Amino acid sequence: MELTYSDVENILKLVDGAEHLDEMEIVYNGFRLRVVRGAGPGLSVQGPVPAPPAPVPPPAAPAAAAGTTAAAIADGMTAVRAPMLGTFYRAPAPGEKPFVEVGQRVRADDTVCLIEVMKLFNSIRAGVDGTVVEILTGNGALVEHDQVLIVIAPAKED
Numbered sequence: 001m002e003l004t005y006s007d008v009e010n011i012l013k014l015v016d017g018a019e020h021l022d023e024m025e026i027v028y029n030g031f032r033l034r035v036v037r038g039a040g041p042g043l044s045v046q047g048p049v050p051a052p053p054a055p056v057p058p059p060a061a062p063a064a065a066a067g068t069t070a071a072a073i074a075d076g077m078t079a080v081r082a083p084m085l086g087t088f089y090r091a092p093a094p095g096e097k098p099f100v101e102v103g104q105r106v107r108a109d110d111t112v113c114l115i116e117v118m119k120l121f122n123s124i125r126a127g128v129d130g131t132v133v134e135i136l137t138g139n140g141a142l143v144e145h146d147q148v149l150i151v152i153a154p155a156k157e158d
Contacts, residue, residue, distance in 0.1 A: 005084065005117045008033060073151060078128045080150040082143040086117040090139045098139075100132045100150070112150055115143065130154040 015024055015035050025034040073079045082088070090098040090113055100112045106126040114121045134151040137143055 005120050005122070008118070009084075073148065076154070077133060078130065078152045078154055079148045080112055080124060080127060080152060082115060082145060082147045082149055083124070084115060084117055084122065085145050086115040086122070086143060088137045088139065088141050088143045088149060089114040089116060089121075090135070100126075100135070102132050102135060104132050105155075106130060106132060106152065113137075124149070126150075126152060128152055128154050 011026065011033065012035065023034075023036045025032070090100075092099070092114065099114075100106060100110070106112060106129070108126055108128050110126045111123045112126050112132070113124045115124060116122070130152040132150060133153050135149070136151065137147070137149050143149065
């Protein structure tokens with residue numbers, strides 16, 4: 001059994017809520033998580049023998065909402081937001097066609113991008129039927145929780 005992103009997130013919430021706990025280390029099945037409160041860069045997460053990271057190309061498009069979680073979205077538009085902190089990918093693999101492009105029609109259950117967290121790839125769905133109006137994040141960019149990734153104009157109901 002491996003720890004999931006959700007497991008790590010729950011552990012960190014427990015540590016954050018425990019006022020008497022200043023330092024903690026968990027080692028589980030080749031995975032190491034060390035948290036030190038108030039000591040600068042104290043979060044250290046390690047997995048089994050990590051491969052050297054591949055160079056990340058610069059973002060393909062300027063990230064208008066990068067570093068912010070609140071972006072101005074026009075009335076009537078739907079924002080697809082990052083449900084977690086991680087790395088944003090527009091395509092299922094390097095060199096493959098992106099999930100969506102501006103102007104493309106999407107269904108609510110269509111995957112519009114991936115967010116990678118600790119080698120786990122999470123599919124992000126459109127959440128609404130409509131047309132992609134804007135993609136606010138570049139491929140390979142780090143995104144924050146609740147950051148607007150994609151703007152969709154919902155389909156008009158007849």
